[in-house]
Amino acid sequence: MTQIIKGGNLPLSGEPMRVAVVRRAGGAGAPEVDAAALLVDAGGKVRGRGDLVFYNQPEHAGSGVRLTGHAQGEGGVVADWLEIDPGRVEPAVDRIVVAASCDGGAFGEVEGLYLRAVSATTGEQLAQYVVEDATTETAILLGEFYRRNDGWKFRAVGQGYASGLPGLAADFGFSVEDGPGADEEVAERPGAAEEVADAQGGAAEEVSGAAAFPAVSAPAPTVVEIPVPVPPTVPAPVPVPAPTPAPVLVPAVAKAGGPVSASVASLGAAPGRCNALPREFGPEFPYVEYMGRGKEDVEPELSLPRGFLVVDVMKKGAGEVDVVTLTIRRRRWRPVLRSRIANLRGVGVFHHDGTTPIRIRVDTQGQWMIRLRPVSTLLSFDGPLEGFGPDVLAYTGEKIDVKYRFQGDEDKSGASAVSVHRRGGHQEPAFNEWGRGRGTGSLPRGPRLLVVEAAGGWSLEPRPAGSGGFWTRRR
Known part of the structure; x- marks a missing residue:
């Protein structure tokens, strides 16, 4: 037995x-x-x-x-x-x-x-x-x-x-x-x-009268390959005039505890200054909003100096949304946000060179709304935070360790990652995970932007540099 x-x-x-x-x-x-x-x-x-x-x-x-x-x-x-x-x-x-x-x-x-x-x-x-x-x-x-x-x-x-x-x-x-x-x-x-x-000591007796347990099938000792869904086909662009902005909704940075039901009505009032990022990290400007459906290009009439710009994205319904900036010839340039979360309310960011006209392409199936706002309005990462889906945080402290935890999507799969962006648009990966998992990594001295790409729920917890030691999970 x-x-x-x-x-x-x-x-x-x-x-x-x-x-x-x-x-x-x-x-x-x-x-x-x-x-x-x-x-x-x-x-x-x-x-x-x-x-x-x-x-x-x-x-x-x-x-x-x-x-x-x-x-x-x-x-x-x-x-x-x-x-x-x-x-x-x-x-x-x-x-x-x-x-x-x-x-x-x-x-x-x-x-x-x-x-x-x-x-x-x-x-x-x-x-x-x-x-x-x-x-x-x-x-x-x-x-x-x-x-x-x-x-x-x-x-x-x-x-x-x-x-x-x-x-x-x-x-x-x-x-x-x-x-x-x-x-x-x-x-x-x-x-x-x-x-x-x-x-x-003496030979132990083998158990012959052990209680019978039902046979349980264990998985084969191989890592399961999880197929990546094919992005949905995007219909031909349907021009929709941009409405007058209506500032009335909870700020995207205040999301925590799970997905927010999207109604594509308004992104709400832009928050004021929320962090200590230096002024040269990104320009100040009045926020602007645009609404549309399907695949469309947005051209904000903004003449701004060099620096980061935040993009709030709200998308109604299922299907993937892909937001990128465009070159003068309308070719894909810098990624802003990409997600398959239904009824998404997420945050992305891109670095503006100060000279190229700002053009943003939103590619999805249903209704969407985007808002451009300054990096000074980003939530500051100075304590434990929880969120859901893509987000961007500001960090201005000393070098620390960070404990990451990702829940994955509803099937506990999907890619999640954190990258660190510094002044000038330079970036480096900090942590990545497929599906549900956790781990630790170090965060250099600020100022920095932390860009979270998550298929579901996540949490970040700051810890003193070097506090993890032998037992801290490393990837």
Whole structure:
């Protein structure tokens, strides 16, 4: 029997395995789950940082243990996969502990959590352990593969930790001192000798009367390729005269918590100065609005000096919207905003050279409205922020780290990214993600513009530079 209960164990053949930490995908705001492995010696401790395999260190240098990626299967089942080849494990490694950690919640909120080991060659199931008693834990020691005589066995453990992956790792003698000169030595793990004696004592009985669990199909250990939708066909341009601007609606920078229903009636009153960007970063001018339908070109009669201009975009209905500036010959020039979000209210930006006439092309299927306004009206990024869809933020502080989180679209897919723009129109990527995910990156000293391109919900949280350290997710 390969399905065992907590505390049970099974013999293994020693063949190469694929081990999955499986669960059901949660909805928006559900905890993010990550798999990890610790390679432990006979004294019950890791030997250094290299003995931890996790999201920032996906492969062990000498023992054939590595994370191979995230996969999605049918019925909302998702898994993180590890490869373990017992034949390549260093003699000094006595146990391989497989764990899971979650961010943004506890394992009591994670549905259908279990560990499954299969043969790397045949796909045959070797072991399965279903977690049924998780509550407030943010890390769980799911099971361990350990040496017994001349072979290997698996034990289902199910021990929870409220201190996350750092706390679990510390229980195995793993300590990290972030910063220059931090050594990789680890301390003795309390109680390790007793556990090792238990593991190396008399042969443990195999579980034969374990409660039967229904077979659960785990996804194949490959990263799923998500097809990119083909942009909708745009109908021929239909000229629509621009109406007189009517300033009455919530400013686009104030969006948070989800999409706003678009009515294409007005973009509302432009906000006043909201940040400390220097005047030369972008010119001041009275905002202007334009309404249309389908694919149209807009030519604001604005004579402005060099600098950034903000473009608020509201689009009614489904389908893609693509907003770009045009050259004198009406060719595509600088991208402003592109999104497939239905009933979009988004924010884009472009850099004006101060000489070329401003021309903007809006390409979509239904009704739309755009507004041009100064960068001085952008919301300042000086604390945690949440939003939905494309947006632009102003930053004028010192160098910091930023924690990013993206929810993806309704299918948890779609591209999301943040780029950093400095004076003169120069830009560099800061972070990107496909679908739902999170991570960290550094933000240089301001002034800067942060351009968020998101398929759904997002959040940005500033942190002191260098505060992330070893445990901070890196992409």
